[in-house]
Amino acid sequence: MVYLSAVPSIGPLLSGRPHRLRSPVTRPGQVIVLAFAVALAVGTALLMLPVSVTDHPPADVLPAATNAAGGATALDALFTAASAVFVTGLVVVDTATYWSGFGQVVILALIQVGGLGIMTSASLLVVLLARRLGLRSRMVTSASLGALSMADLRRVLLGVARIAVGVEAVIAVVLVLRFVLGYDYPLGRALWHGVFHAISAFNNAGFALYSDNLMGFVLDPWVCLPLAAACILGGLGFPVFLELRRHLRTPRRWSMNTKVVIAGTVTLLVVSVVTITALEWNNPDTLGPLPWTGKLLAGFFAAVVTRTAGFNSLDVAAMNTQTWFAQDVFMFIGAGPASTGGGIKITTFAVLLAIIVTEVRGGTAVNIFDKRLARSVHREAITVALLAVALVMAGTWTLLIMTEFTLDQLLFEVISAFATVGLSTGITHQLPDAGQLLLVVMMFAGRVGPVTLASALALRSRRLMYELPKERPVIG
Template identity: 40%
Template sequence: MQPTLTGRRIIQPPRSLLVRVRESVDFLARHSPARFAILVFTALILVWTLLLSLPISSHARSGTPLADALFTAVSVICVTGLSTVDMATHWSGFGNALIFIGVNIGGVGVLTLASILGLVVSRRLSLRARLMAASDSNASRIQAGPVNEGQAVRLGEVGNLLATVAFSALAIELIAAVVLLPRMLAHGYDLGHAVWYSFYYAAMAFTNTGFTPNAAGLTPFVHDYLFLGALMFAVIAGAIGFPVIFALVRLWRQPRRWSVHVKLTLFTFAVLLVAGTIMYIWLEFDNPRTFGDQNAFDTVFQSFFMSVMTRSGGFSTIDISDLHSSSLLVTDMLMFIGGGSASTAGGIKVTTLAVLFLAAFAEARGRTSMEAFGRRIPRDILRLAVSVVLWGATTVAVSSILLLHITKQSLDIVLFDVISAFATCGLSTGLTQDLPDSGVYVLAATMFMGRVGTVTLAAALAASTSRQLFRRPEERPIVG
């Protein structure tokens, strides 16, 4: 209906509720992609909670309690991997299908997935869709003001990035499933279960979730190095980040043209993998409950597998509660760091850690700017990195205090599961299985905070970014 002109007044026709809701969502997505991301994640969690609560979703057809359904929904959409029920036996075929779909949606990222769908439907990306996708792949874009020239993905390349996201997710999961399928058959599973388990494991590895569909978990595959190698391949591919995959696909023959983000991610990721492996070998070689009764090759391989999975993979060939306290602390640190930016991994991200170390090196050398690989890194990135670490540490501290009060467990046990939840890793000492409902809700909130992202959440809480047109007198406090 067209508006009518009456005298000097234009009378607009009444708008339907659907139109008003659509305009409100459009306004929110255009002016605050960060808040829109939180809204969509929350909506998905509520939908999955409702669906998982239905009797058809449980194997016993008796329904699932609200606390367990909500926790599982958060863990699925946030691709964490923690659970309060036995994931292999509690859910029906319908419930497992929901979990499989949910982890893929959460792993790719709601904003990126929405942009991919828009690209498929319209065969082009609007400016708004490009901005939304760019903010999902580069945290700096959610803040007002100019974005640094050395960003991971430029706005004009978002269409190619989204195509890379869709293709890489499908290709990596398919490759992992093809490798896993004959191993499943070799271990005695029938063809139907072998196919389902292979694709399930591939999805859980690439999304860095860590759920296992079979009751025995990884126990039958402890010494199947091809099986474990396929899991590590998919976990690393999901954890390094889509911008890195995008750069490697385009410029794999020209490493000199890689951006600073790509180089920092790959270098820091590799250093942490090697350091984690060495630490587990050193700390656990004499532990008879973990690696103490294994030969040298098995010890090295299992330590490397553990180092990979602490980056957010969530799979484990040993009982985490059997680790020494020193190994638990090392695992805490690796989980808190997590994987690459714009990846299926959680944590504060490896580039955040790299920026903090670059700042420390610059300060030690008396330099005023941070430099890496022949490029200068602006100071506002350092402020962003400090904010991310502070927000993450605060979230972990508050959640740990609450769970210590609720469970009365020891600090190392509680801290491990809290960091695993925040970093969306999925490893557990067993605390999660025995939590009361109050503790379940606390840990669910921790998972949500970790997956939404500290930068995104901080930007969403700020109503606006005001521009300060004056500078106050400078005075230096004593630090250290």
């Protein structure tokens, strides 16, 4: 029995009891959820300060109120902080006129930290200052980056930082030049607007410093195209970026993840551009009055931002119901894994599609790009999709009970929040307080991931060291 006490994991096996593997550290999912919650609390507190609000917030764009001290109300601050740190872009007060310069800086900081990921940002800061990471920090950061290997994590973190800063800097320079040369902005205003919108675009946040978002630039390719490029690049995911840096000219060496994300991004982009442009081509309130070149530009921009970003150069509330439904699908699928975008992710959708095709064809193994998928990947994809569907259905049903809005409006709002997109049919600020809190929960769940959130909320985790007999029910 000396050996049993020295190796306590053997005892339960010999005694016939289920064996539980206890992790010596907190599960990464719990740390990620807690980190986002802390960031949300800090952001809410900062936005409630009187200095975060303009002296006399106008109420002509969106209704606004202040607390007793002159700052934002707790709900407005919470919703805005959640929308920023979860890189969504839904608003209940006008970003351009309600928040002061300090408040807008807080929002921008939350967007940058939330886009990179709380643990990634914190670990990067530790690497830059202390030049080392502990084991727990490495495990959690690896999980937040999409289960990348912990080997040489410092190099990965620095690579992520270079990608983010590099893309944002290039986009900001283009926007600053356009604002100065095309709109006669003073240099200071041009710099602020260029930097703000570049960071908001790359992080797929959708916040803009204009009351009509980007509708004033609907025909300006020098504003819309750079922002669209930043949204697409941010939605690819850092694992794809890092692999393309090494093997850009040798596609045969790309991993399945990179191939699926790139192929899925191109396919979804083409389908969404054709669908949205065709459905809105003759709509007198959206594409109808524009010249054909403007229709193509606005249709392309609308398709790009629908999947992840949340900017709008067209009035979403004036779009056809058919367009809303198509956008629901594109938003729900979303961007690449470990990216600044949301949704169930392109890879999840691709795996589900491959499973269906294989089952219909009577195959036994699910293959993608001449590689076989592990059974665990099947379960993960199905779990993510079904949890996402359950959250969206529950959220929509709850809002149907507490409001008088139509099903298509509420479904659009809930999917936009869960997929951290930020598009709205214009009802966000009209929802009751409980409805806005529900959207905060949806943004939280969508950003950290339904599986991560569910595992973090689990009271305990155990792994059984035995299997039960197999039996199958009748399916279909």
